[in-house]
Amino acid sequence: MLFKTITKENFKKMVEGLLEENEVIGPRSRDQDLGGNKIYRFLKINSFEELEMDYTRSYSSPKNYFLPFEEDLATYRLNDKDWEQEIRYTIHPRVIIGMRACDINALLKLDQVMLKSVYPNPYYFARRRNTLIIGLDHEPLEDCFCRSMNTDTVFHGFGLFLTDIGDRYFVAINSDTAYIILNQFDAREVTEEDQERYKTVKKQIESKFKTQVDITILPELMDLEFESEIWKKWGHKCLSCGSCAMVCPTCYCYGIEEDTNLTFTKATKRRFLYSCNLLDFAAVARGHNFRPDAHIRLKYRYYHKFRGFVEAFSQSLCVGCNRCGKACLAGISPKAVIDDLIKTEKK
Amino acid sequence: MNLKIPKHDINLEPFMVGPPDFNRQTVLMQTERGFKSEVVNIVKLTAIEKLFQIRISEPCERENFTFLPGQFVMLELPGCGEVPISISSSPSNREFIGLCIRKVGKVTGMLHRSEPGAMVGIRGPFGTYFPMQKMVGRNILLIAGGLGIAPLRSPIYWVNEHRSEYKDITILYGVKEPGQILFDYQFEEWRKIYDLNLLTIVQNPDENWKERVGLITDLFEDISIDPENTFAIVCGPPVMFKFICTYLANIGIPRQRMFISLERRMHCGMGKCCRCIVGSTFTCLDGPVFDYWTVMNLKEAI
Ligand SMILES: Cc1cc2nc3c(=O)[nH]c(=O)nc-3n(C[C@H](O)[C@H](O)[C@H](O)COP(=O)(O)OP(=O)(O)OC[C@H]3O[C@@H](n4cnc5c(N)ncnc54)[C@H](O)[C@@H]3O)c2cc1C
Ligand code: SF4
Ligand code: SF4
Ligand code: FES
Numbered sequence: 001m002l003f004k005t006i007t008k009e010n011f012k013k014m015v016e017g018l019l020e021e022n023e024v025i026g027p028r029s030r031d032q033d034l035g036g037n038k039i040y041r042f043l044k045i046n047s048f049e050e051l052e053m054d055y056t057r058s059y060s061s062p063k064n065y066f067l068p069f070e071e072d073l074a075t076y077r078l079n080d081k082d083w084e085q086e087i088r089y090t091i092h093p094r095v096i097i098g099m100r101a102c103d104i105n106a107l108l109k110l111d112q113v114m115l116k117s118v119y120p121n122p123y124y125f126a127r128r129r130n131t132l133i134i135g136l137d138h139e140p141l142e143d144c145f146c147r148s149m150n151t152d153t154v155f156h157g158f159g160l161f162l163t164d165i166g167d168r169y170f171v172a173i174n175s176d177t178a179y180i181i182l183n184q185f186d187a188r189e190v191t192e193e194d195q196e197r198y199k200t201v202k203k204q205i206e207s208k209f210k211t212q213v214d215i216t217i218l219p220e221l222m223d224l225e226f227e228s229e230i231w232k233k234w235g236h237k238c239l240s241c242g243s244c245a246m247v248c249p250t251c252y253c254y255g256i257e258e259d260t261n262l263t264f265t266k267a268t269k270r271r272f273l274y275s276c277n278l279l280d281f282a283a284v285a286r287g288h289n290f291r292p293d294a295h296i297r298l299k300y301r302y303y304h305k306f307r308g309f310v311e312a313f314s315q316s317l318c319v320g321c322n323r324c325g326k327a328c329l330a331g332i333s334p335k336a337v338i339d340d341l342i343k344t345e346k347k
Numbered sequence: 348m349n350l351k352i353p354k355h356d357i358n359l360e361p362f363m364v365g366p367p368d369f370n371r372q373t374v375l376m377q378t379e380r381g382f383k384s385e386v387v388n389i390v391k392l393t394a395i396e397k398l399f400q401i402r403i404s405e406p407c408e409r410e411n412f413t414f415l416p417g418q419f420v421m422l423e424l425p426g427c428g429e430v431p432i433s434i435s436s437s438p439s440n441r442e443f444i445g446l447c448i449r450k451v452g453k454v455t456g457m458l459h460r461s462e463p464g465a466m467v468g469i470r471g472p473f474g475t476y477f478p479m480q481k482m483v484g485r486n487i488l489l490i491a492g493g494l495g496i497a498p499l500r501s502p503i504y505w506v507n508e509h510r511s512e513y514k515d516i517t518i519l520y521g522v523k524e525p526g527q528i529l530f531d532y533q534f535e536e537w538r539k540i541y542d543l544n545l546l547t548i549v550q551n552p553d554e555n556w557k558e559r560v561g562l563i564t565d566l567f568e569d570i571s572i573d574p575e576n577t578f579a580i581v582c583g584p585p586v587m588f589k590f591i592c593t594y595l596a597n598i599g600i601p602r603q604r605m606f607i608s609l610e611r612r613m614h615c616g617m618g619k620c621c622r623c624i625v626g627s628t629f630t631c632l633d634g635p636v637f638d639y640w641t642v643m644n645l646k647e648a649i
Pocket of ligand 1: 452
């Protein structure tokens with residue numbers, strides 16, 4: 001990998017330049033929570049000033065620029081008995097600035113499913129191909145457990161990745177497009193001093209992780225504790241609202257819906273992100289539901305993330321961002337649930 | 348300055364031109380592109396089941412469409428929805444595909460209201476199949492409960508077309524009431540021409556019923572099974588295969604030689620929507636056909 005550094009002043013110029021030519025998405029605060037903390041989201045930015053480089057964590061993940069909440073998969077022109085199907089992939093070049101290592105790692109996990117296994121998904125491919133990602137390091141928050149999930153650092157899946165080393169950003173470069181862009185803003189070769197500062201910052205980041213989750217035997221535990229009361233304990237609290245999956249950077253389950261316009265001349269096949277916690281996730285005709293209870297559905301969310309995905313791709317489907325824990329009105333967080341599982345096992 | 352993100356328009360790529368080939372799972376294709384097909388014939392089987400014979404309209408798409416017994420398609424009614432349906436016709440019939448569909452809800456209900464000439468879309472084939480090659484030289488026991496006979500028709504056709512390769516073929520078919528029996532117009536042919544031993548049983552007979560009365564497992568009294576040399580294919584409601592497979596395992600048929608087809612909710616058929624996951628297994632990719640050993644090891648399977 002190539003490394004360079006860029007002054008913050010030049011970075012500003014770069015963003016302004018990018019803004020002139022492209023749609024740029026970045027973290028912006030739009031609201032405050034009850035405690036007066038800013039709530040951030042990845043939104044379109046119109047000027048460098050709108051970009052909040054010191055943001056903490058976006059409430060929902062930027063995955064929706066790759067897997068939109070809703071997306072038209074196909075449209076149909078209907079006439080009498082016949083129809084014509086039309087499929088067009090959305091080509092929307094854009095830059096996303098400020099994605100965390102965990103969020104980029106989440107995309108790499110989605111890549112496994114969407115691009116690297118059977119039936120590569122062209123909708124996702126089109127968006128992934130046309131997005132330049134500029135990542136950004138940060139000091140972990142209280143509840144970040146990405147370190148435990150091995151997703152606190154990232155080596156590919158982005159164009160540029162920035163680490164703040166004072167008056168400059170230390171930049172990892174991972175694509176030619178990104179390299180060409182960066183070089184137009186006096187990016188300089190890494191000096192020994194830059195390197196020292198980078199190491200110090202990295203060490204400091206590392207030392208700030210407070211939350212740990214023990215995942216060593218988690219895949220086995222998911223099987224061993226399959227009938228555990230723990231699932232009922234947490235599952236009975238679950239409201240089956242699906243918020244956890246909506247904010248999660250790695251959840252990708254979906255549903256399909258088709259509808260027509262009022263004159264029956266057009267139809268649409270639409271995909272919408274779903275959640276395995278929702279009541280009818282596994283319901284089939286005539287009222288049969290393979291997962292009728294909230295605790296069973298909650299268990300399967302964990303089962304897929306920490307057992308099924310591991311089996312298929314040798315990694316968990318979780319990056320430890322704790323967005324689901326924050327969003328959950330019932331106070332269910334992966335850390336709490338996993339700690340409980342481990343505790344029962346040790347008893 | 349050159350700061351424009353290069354545009355990669357995949358709409359211009361070659362894969363957009365040809366039809367998708369769902370048998371080539373790893374290549375980029377238009378995954379949602381359905382083969383437009385005409386419903387050429389609709390056969391009313393019972394009050395709630397109809398056999399739809401559909402024909403892919405484009406000759407080249409029709410030619411490319413090949414499947415194996417046990418696989419399914421996603422059948423789409425544009426504007427209404429898409430449902431997984433097992434193929435219920437012979438793999439060697441390249442003219443049309445037979446789908447036997449029970450009316451249970453929105454899409455299947457709408458299909459039941461359609462008439463010959465209606466245009467539908469199909470994507471597929473998807474999923475695993477009954478390993479007919481492995482069964483060569485052996486006896487095959489095909490056991491169906493209710494609508495389970497629909498996916499069994501494909502292996503039945505297969506066996507007939509390769510009749511000399513297989514030994515004794517027995518079909519056990521059970522339903523609740525005589526009125527629910529499907530494909531009885533084919534029974535003569537299966538017995539006489541296909542040289543299969545077909546036994547039927549109902550739970551609640553009417554005055555015209557002349558064959559056995561009872562549960563499907565009662566039919567085991569009427570046949571002799573050579574466990575060393577028999578493969579079983581079982582299709583029907585989940586409670587049924589548990590009883591049947593347990594019985595067959597007890598008389599000595601290895602669980603890896605029993606095959607069943609699982610049903611789950613499906614929204615893609617391609618391992619993407621996750622709706623069909625059983626434990627950590629995708630019914631659409633690793634199934635719907637599983638051997639019983641695998642099923643026993645799946646969480647929440649039956
Ligand atoms: C591999 C496979 C093979 C099948 N083969 C056949 C067949 O040969 N003949 C037949 O009549 N039926 C078959 N089914 C069941 C059939 O798919 C459902 O009856 C159908 O999806 C019901 O759709 P609906 O819109 O009419 O019902 P609704 O109740 O209106 O459906 C609501 C939603 O649930 C989904 N859904 C409901 N029931 C099922 C189900 N059992 N399986 C999957 N999704 C479901 C639908 O796709 C839809 O999204 C098969 C299912 C699977 C998984
Ligand atoms: S912590 Fe929660 S939201 Fe974050 S990746 Fe894991 S499951 Fe998803
Ligand atoms: S775990 Fe929490 S956020 Fe997820 S569905 Fe249950 S109540 Fe909603
Ligand atoms: S049907 Fe979508 S994952 Fe199996």
